[in-house]
Amino acid sequence: MTAPATGEPGRPTAAGEDAELLEIALEAARKAGALLRDGRPADLGVAATKSSPIDVVTEMDIAAEKLITSFIGRLRPQDGFLGEEGASSEGTSGIRWVIDPLDGTVNYLYGLPSWSVSIAAERDGEAVVGVVEAPMRRETYQAVKGGGAYVEGVRAHCRPAPDMEHALIATGFSYLRERRVAMAEVVKVLLPQVRDIRRGGSAAIDLADVGCGRLDAYYERGLHPWDMAAGALFAREAGALTGGRPGLAPAEELTVAAPPGLFEPLQQMLEDLGAWHD
Incomplete structure (x- = not known):
């Protein structure tokens, strides 16, 4: 058919x-x-x-x-x-x-x-x-x-990129104890530099919310293909950029979604903070 x-x-x-x-x-x-x-x-x-x-x-x-x-x-x-x-x-x-x-x-x-x-x-x-x-x-x-x-x-359209200090960013956390410790250290540094951080609990919805302009950005380590495939496409078609570590596609190491202008500095900050490893 x-x-x-x-x-x-x-x-x-x-x-x-x-x-x-x-x-x-x-x-x-x-x-x-x-x-x-x-x-x-x-x-x-x-x-x-x-x-x-x-x-x-x-x-x-x-x-x-x-x-x-x-x-x-x-x-x-x-x-x-x-x-x-x-x-x-x-x-x-x-x-x-x-x-x-x-x-x-x-x-x-x-x-x-x-x-x-x-x-x-x-x-x-x-x-x-x-x-x-x-x-x-x-x-x-x-x-x-x-x-x-x-x-x-x-x-759907993502929001125009705010500066970092006015960005509302979502993330998620692993259920592995050691990985959660590393993730907490990233949040500890990131939180004072942005408007606020949200933890919704569904990667697919978080990615869709970036595309709808309800979030400025989203990042997470540990996603599998089924967590991100549909939501990441939605975010991209709404005008957001998606990626992993600099120069790489979204992956289990790291997934980032944000509008152009916010995506690049956020991705680099996450790289510098080691958000992609324990």
């Missing part, structure tokens, strides 16, 4: 296969978001040790990924997959779906609203379609390479 070109008000411009991929990603993300929202037990508690509440979240994660891969696999059986919960196949079409079925697991466990479903379609290793579904925000972020970024029918 090949969808016609789209680009009507409120939608990214997409033609041919990209239009098809966008429609599939939107529907898969919507279905998974509804499953997670409606399937979360109202009395889900937070355990002090590994026990049933964490198992419930793990089961929801796996169920959402299975829903996504099954839905896409029926429509595009030749495509490959890379998912946080273990979906991995090469495929033969040149398209690979990069999936985080529940980005912001701890938020979900605690009943906080900042969690999302992130789905990106890569062609020959490059993201061409990205969808981030945030059910508790009632927002869907969608982007197509070269076709723009939109949220709820509105074209």
Whole structure:
């Protein structure tokens, strides 16, 4: 199936296969978001040790990924997959779906609203379609390479770059004790030099918020491809720059997103602070 070109008000411009991929990603993300929202037990508690509440979240994660891969696999059986919960196949079409079925697991466990479903379609290793579904925000972020970024029918644009001291910057922290110590040292130096720092808990939403102008910048160490693929494309299509260490693409070592003019000094500051290593 090949969808016609789209680009009507409120939608990214997409033609041919990209239009098809966008429609599939939107529907898969919507279905998974509804499953997670409606399937979360109202009395889900937070355990002090590994026990049933964490198992419930793990089961929801796996169920959402299975829903996504099954839905896409029926429509595009030749495509490959890379998912946080273990979906991995090469495929033969040149398209690979990069999936985080529940980005912001701890938020979900605690009943906080900042969690999302992130789905990106890569062609020959490059993201061409990205969808981030945030059910508790009632927002869907969608982007197509070269076709723009939109949220709820509105074209998204990142903020003009402020100077560093007026920048609102988001980040995230590892759950590895040693790495958290190193991350805290970076924040200790960075915090007095910026407006403030936020920790939202969902990398995909943080990247989308940069694209929507709700944050000036975002950085984090330790992201996997499924954490950033859709959100980073959205941020770029909204006018932000994304990268890792200077001269490198976003990677597990470091991911940075910010508008031109802020991106460069922030990236260099993070490099100088050693934000990319423990």
